[in-house]
Amino acid sequence: MLDAGKTQENLLEVNNIEVIYNHVILVLKGVSLSVPKGGITALLGGNGAGKTTTLKAISNLLHSERGEVTKGSILYHGKTVQHRDPASLVKAGVIQVMEGRHCFEHLTVEENLLTGSYTRTASRAEIDLDLELVYSYFPRLKLRRKSQAGYTSGGEQQMIAIGRALMSKPETILLDEPSMGLAPQLVEEIFTIVKNLNEEEGTTFLLAEQNTNVALRFAHYGYILESGRIVMDGPAAELRENPDVKEFYLGMSDDGRKSFRDVRSYRRRKRWLS
Amino acid sequence: MLYREAGDFKTSYEDDSQTFPIRFDRLAFYAALVVAFGIVPFVINDYWANAVALPFLIYAIAAIGLNILVGFCGQVSLGTGGFMAVGAYATYKLMTAFPEVNIFFHVLIAGGITAFVGVLFGLPSLRIKGFYLAVATLAAQFFLVWLFNRVPWFYNYSASGQISAPERTVVGVPVTGPHTEAWATYLFCLVFLAGSALIARNLTRGATGRKWMAIRDMDIAAEIIGVNPLRAKLSAFAVSSFFIGIAGALFFSVYLGAVEVGEAFGINKSFLVLFMVIIGGLGRIFGSLAGAAFLVLLPVLLKNTLVGTLGWPTDLAAHLEIMIVGALIIVFLVAEPHGLAQLWRLTKEKLRLWPFPH
Amino acid sequence: DLVFPDLSYRTGPYAANGIPFSDGYQDYMTLLNERDGGIGGEPIKVIECETGYNTEKGVECYEATKGEGALLYQPLSTGITYQLIPKATADGIPVHSMGYGRTSAKNGEVFHNIFNYPANYWDGASHAITEILNENEGDISNLKIALVYHNSAYGKEPIRTLEELSKKHGYTLTLLPVDSPGQEQKSQWLQIRREKPDYVIMWGWGVMNQVAIQEAVNIRYPMDHFIGIWWSGSENDVLPAGEAADGYKALTFHNLGSDYPVYDDLKKYVVDAGKAAGAGDQLGTALYDRGMYAAMLATEAARTAQTMYDTKTLTPMQMRDGMENLEMTEAKMAALGLPNFGPEFKVSCANHGGDGLGAVAQWDAKAKTWSLITDYFPADDEVLNPLIIEDSTAFAQENNITPGCN
Amino acid sequence: MPDQLLYAMEVLLNGLMAGVLYALVALGFVLIYKASGIFNYAQGVMALFAAMTLVGIMEGQVPFAHLINAAFGTDLHVFGWQLSGLIGILLTAVVMVVMAWAVNHLIFRHLVNQEPIILFMATIGLAYFMEGLGDLMWGADIKKLDVGLPQGINGWIDTTTFDAFGYGFFIDNLDIWATVIAAILVIALMIFSQYSKQGRALRAVADDHQAALSVGISLNFIWVLVWSIAGFVALVAGIMWGTKSGVQFSLSLIALKALPVLMLGGFTSIPGAIVGGLIIGVGEKLFEFAIGPMVGGATENWFAYVLALVFLVFRPQGLFGERLIERV
Amino acid sequence: MDRSEGHITEDGRKIGAVMMEMRNITLKFGGVVAIKDISFDIRQGEIRAIIGPNGAGKSSMLNVISGFYHPQEGEVWYNGSRRAPMRPYQVARQGIARTFQNIALFEGMTVLDNVMTGRLNFMKTNLFQQAFWRGKAEREEVHNREFVEKIIDFLEIQAIRKTPVSRLPYGLKKRVELARALAAEPHLLLLDEPMAGMNVEEKEDMSRFILNANDEFGTTIALIEHDMGVVMDLSDRVVVMDYGKKIGDGTPDEVRNNQAVIDAYLGVAHD
């Protein structure tokens, strides 16, 4: 299972891309990664490392933020995707769950979920079935199905965003910080859903996460991104054992987890790059 | 590197909050001031004054005013024409009622009166937001124009309903009426523009400006942080209308000399000034100047090229002219939605990196 | 060269009216150049400048052209005229606001440089009442008259006169303002339908005219009791209403149609020679005629000035004097190929407005022509003169002008 | 019945009819706003442009004749055909679709995810451009538009009411037609936006361009679609108003009549456009009838706005508009 | 342990008397009952956590405290007296500052300006003085700027002072928001998920800032957080909400072992 990333063909390949915002702000400085078909690949890194930017570069949402890929190439199924519009990518099976919720405020929860099925040609009954499935993942949403999404709580919006992506039955999901703002037991649940989808439906995942701990538990392969560069990559299990990763990303030191109360007294700062 | 800011360290917070923190900019600014006050008055002629300089100066004042409301406080207003009319009619009434008072004060007081009217029409902004507010301000536009047209007291019961500015002088030099000299009207308006820009700059770099911008960016959060939305919005309406009133006053008394309200202060005026603000850059004082310059100069330039140089029929030229203006507005927005000021800023950022691409 | 700027508007809300006027103005001047080599041998140079009926652009045009030796301005917009009155006076360039502009400019003792012959708005108001008087054997004391007017300075011009005249003749006057642009006039016309005024006078411009005539048709208001000012009397205004507009009346201060010798020359020297200012399709329309008439008055004044000063080239001041001494006679007009085209009148220092003569034209929808149904008749100067004196003295006082002829 | 009451009723009826005409213009605004959050100031100019194109096509005018003649010294004017109204309308609709495509590809595609005011500004630029383009293509003269709609007093209503009340009501045939057409349009558009998948997508796009892209809604498709429909609505409005007052520049100003309607009905509501139109129409006509004479008349231009403004103070999102979501 | 008069914590911080007390708060939105008859208090100087599943009503509770939501029932007591219903900006002036779950920074402004907005309630010059600038307004500006610079140093965001916040990555935005709240020198600081979307290291940084603020400025803190490690380590007392109801209240240890809390929220007993 863990070596799934190695044996399968690469579904998505990012080759040495550079991204510039507003024509001046260079954010990604040559990022390469490959996502194997049917794998869960994690993209880790601190704030501002460029995870979101990488995902947006893949899903082509960068244009709407006045960013552009100036170098390198992105291949999906071996074909370049740089000049396709995001909608056609979704049709091709790549969907991104955006960071920071991004619900359709004025639509109800249910309508939000239904927009996820926009590109599908499935029958109404099929879609209703999927809707029920999403509701079974997130019973809270069922309770609030008729409320406007703009009035739901932060976590509920996060569930909507994820549920909406699931509704499109994609081949590949780019998940940006799915755990953000979710209650602990839900975080587990979400990752379990990811795992199940991956195993049962063969859905491929590229997920950007801050919660390194969970991410590395569920992913097959991980990349660590810092200041726009990949600084380390490897199978998740290996990464978890790497002492640096342990210290900086998992918050473990030799003598187990430290209390957050103790951080007052010391500061650590070590980076592979700076 | 063409454009540098390295080696420019600030040693105090006063220095740090100054208007042009970069030396190069500061020098350019002083140079512009010297040219505007010291050189232009000596070379300007009637054509340049009346066709270019005066409209530019006056629209720039109006644009600064509107920018405060739209760009800084985020309240879109389409009532600019109406508020300019208030300024114009206020000066007219003042000029004719108190001929002994200096026109300078008339213009200022007219600004004050406009500020008051602006606050009145700003009251609904507490409830109404976004485009609803924009459309609601049209109520001010149409109502004010109707009022000035309808109540003869405003135009001193003149037979035609037009108002004409009598001659008034500043230190003996006429600035309104038929016998003005180009340099005098130019300088008179320039002083007001300089003053407006300075005041606007001071207000927007301090606490008031921050309140406005907070309301603009997220009014609810601003209120939770402690900004009284009523006072912030109304003060923006007041300050904005003050400048717009001054612009209206100058527009009537110095520039045109005679106006009819519906014609001079119609809804097109509102749109024109809003154009300037957006093309120039929302929330940038410099943007207002750039926007005003752009929209005053562009048509004149186009007309002179198309008709004067290329010898096209005037009507073709006029049709093409508005097409080009429209297209350029779109091109600019597409190239840089945040206006000329932002374009300028990005250019500088690039220059700073030059010759490296980033 | 004799420089005549033409502040035209071929764009904007009033383009449809501005185009024929400007065509007529320019074509006539072109004709003189082509046929006669100008005026008295001196070629004419027309500088066209597009104002879009916008005062600011008007100012720009004025400033741009005045340096070229402009002899005379015909602003063709009341707003621009008001702007130019002080400016042109200071610059010593005459302005001819023919049938528009500031009415009291008729008093040349105050407005040295401004001319508004042959007739002005107040004359027009008086003409309308006189016409109604004539149609009713001189007794209109129990008639109801409604004024439908453009709610602007322009539209308000006749009110004062009509009020004064109602004191004199005893009719009741109803005022019905229409806001610019005037696309919606249901309220006004429903009111007319209810109150059934005996006559409706209209002071409209642009789209307001067509809509008003259409609405009048809709409520079946008798068209021959509907009288428009000369700016409400072009083909543009009546054609959209089609047949039903037949019988609509409009005032005018010059003749209409294309049945004049000069038109043969226009065709020959200008249109067919490809020198027409516009598309050449406006010849003979009311506003083309008016533009041509304005050009004719301008060139005749220039001729007068040339004789007065015995020179070919003119200065604006000489042009002004030419205008002040202009005399239009039937003989002159006939010689120009425009027999019976306008009233005879004579300008003087005290009277920059001519004799205020006007006539009534009526629309024949079948033939699509306007034709005069009256002779030129004068305005009621007894009522108007005091008003003009009052207004012009007020202006003189405001601007420290000592009235007088020098 | 006392006369005053009869008059008031007549005014009221005419107000309703006028309201329908305003609503026709407002509908175009609503559609585009609903689908993109763009406040399309160019709607009025689109109506003018559509009407001009219709007349031009029907009368076989050569587009850009003036420009071509000036540039090449030719003497083109007309093709020499005369088309019927129906064919003209169909061809014009095609032109409006082309326009929709161009608008999207040249402008709004590049402005995805920008603030509403920027988009608004772009539509004003567009309005300028189309105004110039229309004049350049078809000339600035007044054109008579006749697609065969009847105009003038409806005799049947006149005589019937006269027999009943002793005062014949004036109702314009054109207004009756406008009402019928507007009703059909509104119902069709409501069905479209309520019951189609695209309808939901429209609202999603208006809420969040980026998120809509991320779930695979093609902004290009939605926008071309909506601008096409809005172009068609503009054509209908242009026909109605053009028949009434001739096709000329001022036609573009009817946009100003539609704005208070929008405010009152709510920017996002199709039925709101109709209801708002009726309220504004009746309100301004009755005000002009009852109060107008006391304050000197010509109140219609501002009264509609003031009415809408006062109304908004109590209901900031208009009658049927979507409530502003205010949360932190 | 009776704590009505305050006490000293193990690590030597002084917890004082009750500062803010919510009494029987009920908040409804149409049919949705977001908060059902909840009471709890916050003491001077303590760090009080509020936890609960998504949609439990935690953020709504903070909104009630900030005066943005007005509860249908219940009373808010602040500093010993009952608080009349008031507008949010009036609440802010009483010394209550906060951060938001969905970051509510002023996107069009620089970091510095954002933080300076926290000082607005200390800026007393009027419009005319500010228009004139030289003199009073400038002195006031500089004075407040000095304070803000201290906060900026404290939160280690010197380098991005002049950057427009819209360009910042999520985590830094959260920090700027904290800076803005701290700049107001609040008596009570409300933090809504300050550590969401951060990695461990950044959480540690954030914890340090929170603890230091609590320590150095003596700020009372109410904290919503989903990271149990952080909550358990930092807070003095924890309120647990579950779909509008309060299901637990007490020290971290008490809460951690409360079966109702485990069932509703934690899922598994947390270490």
Ligand SMILES: Nc1ncnc2c1ncn2[C@@H]1O[C@H](COP(=O)(O)OP(=O)(O)OP(=O)(O)O)[C@@H](O)[C@H]1O
């Ligand atoms: N629209 C934009 N304009 C300019 N700069 C941007 C923009 N969006 C992101 N950046 C910059 O790009 C860098 C990477 O940002 P990105 O959002 O990709 O980081 P991230 O790894 O997703 O961080 P986080 O974990 O906080 O979400 C940051 O430094 C940010 O300032």
Ligand SMILES: Nc1ncnc2c1ncn2[C@@H]1O[C@H](COP(=O)(O)OP(=O)(O)OP(=O)(O)O)[C@@H](O)[C@H]1O
């Ligand atoms: N203004 C509102 N209108 C309608 N419902 C609301 C409103 N505000 C909150 N709610 C509802 O109240 C409930 C509580 O919301 P709240 O935001 O307080 O949850 P929360 O505990 O902060 O959850 P999370 O951990 O996901 O942020 C939610 O179901 C939400 O949908």
Ligand SMILES: [Mg+2]
């Ligand atoms: Mg991110």
Ligand SMILES: [Mg+2]
């Ligand atoms: Mg919350």
